[in-house]
Each structure stands twice: as C-alpha cells, then as structure tokens.
Amino acid sequence: xxxxxxxxxxxxxxxxxxxxxxxxxxxxxxxxxxxxxxxxxxxxxxxxxxxxxxxxxxxxxxxxxxxxxxxxxxxxxxxxxxxxxxxxxxxxxxxxxxxxxxxxxxxxxxxxxxxxxxxxxxxxxxxxxxxxxxxxxxxxxxxxxxxxxxxxxxxxxxxxxxxxxxxxxxxxxxxxxxxxxxxxxxxxxxxxxxxxxxxxxxxxxxxxxxxxxxxxxxxxxxxxxxxxxxxxxxxxxxxxxxxxxxxxxxxxxxxxxxxxxxxxxxxxxxxxxxxxxxxxxxxxxxxxxxxxxxxxxxxxxxxxxxxxxxxxxxxxxxxxxxxxxxxxxxxxxxxxxxxxxxxxxxxxxxxxxxxxxxxxx
Amino acid sequence: xxxxxxxxxxxxxxxxxxxxxxxxxxxxxxxxxxxxxxxxxxxxxxxxxxxxxxxxxxxxxxxxxxxxxxxxxxxxxxxx
Numbered sequence: 001x002x003x004x005x006x007x008x009x010x011x012x013x014x015x016x017x018x019x020x021x022x023x024x025x026x027x028x029x030x031x032x033x034x035x036x037x038x039x040x041x042x043x044x045x046x047x048x049x050x051x052x053x054x055x056x057x058x059x060x061x062x063x064x065x066x067x068x069x070x071x072x073x074x075x076x077x078x079x080x081x082x083x084x085x086x087x088x089x090x091x092x093x094x095x096x097x098x099x100x101x102x103x104x105x106x107x108x109x110x111x112x113x114x115x116x117x118x119x120x121x122x123x124x125x126x127x128x129x130x131x132x133x134x135x136x137x138x139x140x141x142x143x144x145x146x147x148x149x150x151x152x153x154x155x156x157x158x159x160x161x162x163x164x165x166x167x168x169x170x171x172x173x174x175x176x177x178x179x180x181x182x183x184x185x186x187x188x189x190x191x192x193x194x195x196x197x198x199x200x201x202x203x204x205x206x207x208x209x210x211x212x213x214x215x216x217x218x219x220x221x222x223x224x225x226x227x228x229x230x231x232x233x234x235x236x237x238x239x240x241x242x243x244x245x246x247x248x249x250x251x252x253x254x255x256x257x258x259x260x261x262x263x264x265x266x267x268x269x270x271x272x273x274x275x276x277x278x279x280x281x282x283x284x285x286x287x288x289x290x291x292x293x294x295x296x297x298x299x300x301x302x303x304x305x306x307x308x309x310x311x312x313x314x315x316x317x318x319x320x321x322x323x324x325x326x327x328x329x330x331x332x333x334x335x336x337x338x339x340x341x342x343x344x345x346x347x348x349x350x351x352x353x354x355x356x357x358x359x360x361x
Numbered sequence: 362x363x364x365x366x367x368x369x370x371x372x373x374x375x376x377x378x379x380x381x382x383x384x385x386x387x388x389x390x391x392x393x394x395x396x397x398x399x400x401x402x403x404x405x406x407x408x409x410x411x412x413x414x415x416x417x418x419x420x421x422x423x424x425x426x427x428x429x430x431x432x433x434x435x436x437x438x439x440x441x
Contacts (some may be wrong), residue, residue, distance in 0.1 A: 025364055027362065036441075041372075053363075054362070054397065055363075056362060079411070080362060081407075083362060089381025097408060108407070108408060109390075109407045109409070110407065110408070111388075111390060113407070129364075131362055131407075132362075132363060134362075134363040134365065134406055134411070135362060135363070135406070135407055136410070137393060138406065138407040138408065138409045138410045138411075141390070141392065155374065184363060185363075186363040186364070186365045186404070186406060186411070187363060189365065189411050190411060211425075213425050213426070213429060214429065215425050215428055216425065240364050240421075241414060241417075241418035241421045241422055242404060242412050242414070248393060248411060248412065250392070250393050250394070250395070251393045251411065254393070322398050342362060
C-alpha cells in the first residue's frame with residue numbers, strides 16, 4: 001500500500017531537483033507523522049516542519065494564570081481537557097493548583113462540564129475553552145444550551161483561535177521557508193478547505209488537506225510535490241472521506257451566532273489580528289473572562305531558556321533547545337510543547353530515539 | 362486536541378446517540394450533523410459527531426486500514 005506513494009514522492013523529489021520543506025500545521029499530524037513512521041519514509045530532500053497547530057502549546061502564560069486564579073476563587077470549579085493541566089503558569093500550573101486545594105477537573109467533552117453545572121447550581125462552573133475550529137462548535141453548543149436552559153452558573157474562559165491567520169503570519173514573517181502546507185484534517189471538517197484559498201491564491205503556496213493515517217499523509221506530500229513540480233499552487237483535498245470545500249454548515253452557523261472575530265495572543269508568535277474568537281455581548285453572562293475580570297494576576301513570565309516560541313514558528317527544532325531532555329521532559333515540562341500530547345517537543349521526546357536518523361529531515 | 366475518531370451510531374434518542382468505537386460505547390451528541398441514523402459512521406470529537414461518512418467514505422477508510430494491516434503483516438513476515 002505504501003510502495004506507490006513512497007516511489008512517487010521519490011520520483012517527484014528527484015524531478016524537483018531541490019529540497020522541499022512542508023509544514024504540517026496541526027499537532028495531531030505532528031504526532032501522527034512520528035507515530036506512523038512517515039518521517040522515516042520521506043525521500044532525501046523532503047522535510048517536514050511542525051507548525052503552530054497545537055492549541056495547548058500556543059495558549060499564553062497569562063491565560064493559564066487566569067485559569068489558576070479562577071480555580072482559586074471560592075465556590076468555583078474549573079473543568080478542562082486533560083492536556084491543559086500541566087502547562088506551567090507564572091506561579092502555578094492547574095495541576096499544582098489542584099494539589100493546593102482548587103477544584104480542577106478533567107473532562108472528555110464540554111458537555112460534561114455543563115452537566116456538572118446543572119448538577120451543582122450553587123457552584124460557579126468554568127470550562128476552559130481552548131482549541132481551534134474543530135473544538136469551538138462543541139464548546140459553543142454548551143454555551144448556547146446553558147443560555148437556553150437558564151444555567152446561569154456555567155461559563156467559558158474563551159481562548160479559541162483560528163488557523164489560517166497564523167499560517168499567513170508565518171509566511172509573511174519570512175522567518176521560515178515553507179514550500180507547502182499539509183493542512184489540518186479535522187479543522188477542515190468544520191470549515192471546509194475554502195479557508196486556505198487566500199493562502200494558495202495570494203501567497204502562491206500549495207495547500208493539501210490531509211487525513212491522519214500514514215497513507216493519507218504520504219499521499220498529501222505526493223500531492224504537494226506534484227503542485228510544486230507543475231509550478232502551481234492550489235488547495236487540494238486528500239482527506240476526501242471527511243472534508244469538503246464548504247465544511248459543516250451547522251457548526252459554522254453555531255459559531256457565527258456566538259462569536260465575533262478578535263485579535264488573539266499566540267505563545268511564541270504574539271498578537272495575530274483576527275485570529276481569535278470572543279463571545280458576543282448577548283452571551284456575556286456565560287463569559288468567564290468578563291465574570292472574573294477583576295482577579296489579580298501575576299505579571300506573566302516566560303520560562304527562562306525555553307524555545308517553545310521558536311519551535312511553534314518552525315524556526316527551531318526541539319533538539320535545538322538547551323532544556324530539551326535535560327530540564328524539560330514530559331514528566332517535568334518547562335514549556336507547553338512538552339506538555340501537550342500533540343506538542344512537537346513531546347513528539348521528539350517520545351519518538352526521537354527510534355527515529356534519530358530522520359530527525360534531521 | 363483536534364483528534365476525531367470514527368465510530369458507528371448504535372442507539373439514537375433525539376440529539377443523543379450511543380456511538381461504538383472499536384467495541385467501546387460512548388455518548389455522543391449528533392446535533393451538528395444532518396439526518397443522523399442508527400448505522401451511520403461518524404467522526405466523534407469531544408463528545409460531538411462532527412461529520413457523517415457516506416458508504417463510499419466507510420469503504421475508503423476500510424481500504425486504508427486494511428492496507429496498513431497488510432503492510433504490517435508483510436513487515437512482520439520479512440522480519441522473521
């Protein structure tokens with residue numbers, strides 16, 4: 001099954017006659033590319049660099065500080081996806097806050113947090129709304145449901161972000177040469193592949209939406225190479241079993257009804273205009289950012305020596321960081337890229353020894 | 362975090378479904394997909410079905426997974 005795309009990648013790479021660097025934007029792709037062994041199958045001259053598509057990794061220290069402060073407020077429970085627990089804040093992670101007595105809970109779905117709010121109407125229940133376009137509608141659904149059902153003690157600390165703006169900023173910065181994007185599969189289930197059209201059209205960079213199995217990703221790289229060899233840039237869908245050009249209309253309508261576009265802070269990148277989503281005023285009673293606006297927070301301090309910012313921009317590899325494997329490991333993470341199960345540093349740590357030869361690609 | 366896993370709707374009650382994923386049953390909300398039916402294969406993310414596969418999509422997925430299984434088997438045979 002893999003023979004054809006491997007041979008085709010090699011032939012196209014030879015035909016191209018120069019190195020090609022593709023960015024896998026999504027953290028799930030980063031981990032899948034290591035786990036499946038894709039990196040070791042790439043021809044000489046084709047390299048993959050990891051992008052900013054791990055929502056936990058790009059969440060700012062100040063967001064963690066706010067979540068920790070909310071969790072420390074009397075009569076309040078915080079609910080979160082598990083990856084967020086160990087991300088270091090300025091003074092504490094959520095895990096440390098929990099050990100100190102704060103009520104911090106891991107859930108599989110935001111619905112679990114809404115159910116907890118219904119079960120305990122005297123407790124202010126806050127869900128940490130972190131994630132890209134895939135996750136935003138699921139969190140948005142709980143906010144709309146809370147409003148419809150009058151669950152006044154349920155709110156969301158919203159840090160949802162959108163991907164295309166970050167891809168554009170990376171290209172325009174010129175910090176890293178990118179010959180094409182392997183675009184996120186499940187973000188695109190919701191948005192459709194149409195969101196990448198300005199990138200291929202205006203920036204002249206090929207985009208291919210890929211699935212997460214090894215054959216999917218190899219075919220996507222083959223499609224990217226073919227576009228470069230043919231000197232064209234278009235948005236193509238490899239992951240046709242799940243992605244269309246227009247995406248999931250119901251999810252898009254839900255998000256449009258709840259959120260307005262805003263500027264957003266990305267760890268390592270800075271403020272990206274129009275890349276955030278803030279709750280509309282009519283949902284203010286479910287907006288933890290407004291409900292807990294007056295909490296005192298520490299001045300955020302980035303971990304000393306940590307190169308997560310460079311890793312997220314694709315300008316450095318985890319192995320370039322002096323903390324990697326030394327002070328920073330999954331059991332004792334210094335930066336968020338080592339915390340998240342989809343973080344680039346975690347992937348290099350987990351698979352680095354078995355794929356030593358391919359890490360340079 | 363953007364992980365989504367394919368599963369089959371085995372029970373349905375309005376917006377709430379039971380979705381079977383590799384033999385494990387999970388609750389899933391189906392309000393974000395059109396016309397969910399028992400027997401449909403869907404992608405499940407954070408407790409929500411976010412996409413419904415057609416029969417052709419299911420076939421394609423099975424072919425992809427069979428291909429991986431065959432490749433693994435071939436690797437194992439070559440290793441021995």
